[in-house]
Amino acid sequence: MFVGIALLAIAIFQLAIATMAWKQRLPGNRFIGLRVPEVRKSADIWNTAHRVAAPLWLLSGVAFGFAGLSAWNATGWGWALPVVLFIIALAAYGAGAAQGAHTAAAVDARRIQEEANGGPAAAVDLQALRRAAQQSEKPDNS
Known part of the structure; x- marks a missing residue:
């Protein structure tokens, strides 16, 4: 019975953290997250x-609750x-954390690259590229 109560308490805590993370209401801190x-x-x-990370953390909380x-x-x-x-709950929690950490590293690397290149990459006008490709494929009638 004690194990059940402990797992339910962990589930409530985990669901609260996951919900706050999903809604972007989790304050920056050193202890949680x-x-x-x-x-x-x-x-x-x-x-x-x-x-x-939040969706997998929600799955983790639900699994803790059912456990x-x-x-x-x-x-x-x-x-x-x-x-x-x-x-399953531990695996979902770990997978969510890994996915969140990977996303953070990717976003940070992209920002560093943009700063090194002088800003974000310019948008490409695909329609202009298609028109240029079509013009280059037309036979020259001169």
């Missing part, structure tokens, strides 16, 4: 990385389901 250097560089990267409910009266082989759900 992703702790990689790229995430701390700006509020925009913090919010983007946590928003990417807690199934552990409430588990005996014997009945512990197999809570253990499997617990492993």
Whole structure:
């Protein structure tokens, strides 16, 4: 019964954190959330990385909740389901964190590249490229 209560408490905490991350309401701090250097560089990267991690963190919270409910009266082989759900919850949490950290690194690398190149890359006018390609394919009637 104690294990069930502990897992349900973890589930509530995890769901609250995931919801705040998804809504971009998770304040920047040292204790909760992703702790990689790229995430701390700006509020925009913090919010983007946590928003990417949030769906898997929600899945983790739901899995913790079901693990807690199934552990409430588990005996014997009945512990197999809570253990499997617990492993799924940990895997989802880790995958979300990895995905968020990867996103933060990618966004940071892109910003560094844009700063080195003097700003964001210019947009390409695809219609102009198509017209130029069509003009070059037309036979010259001179």
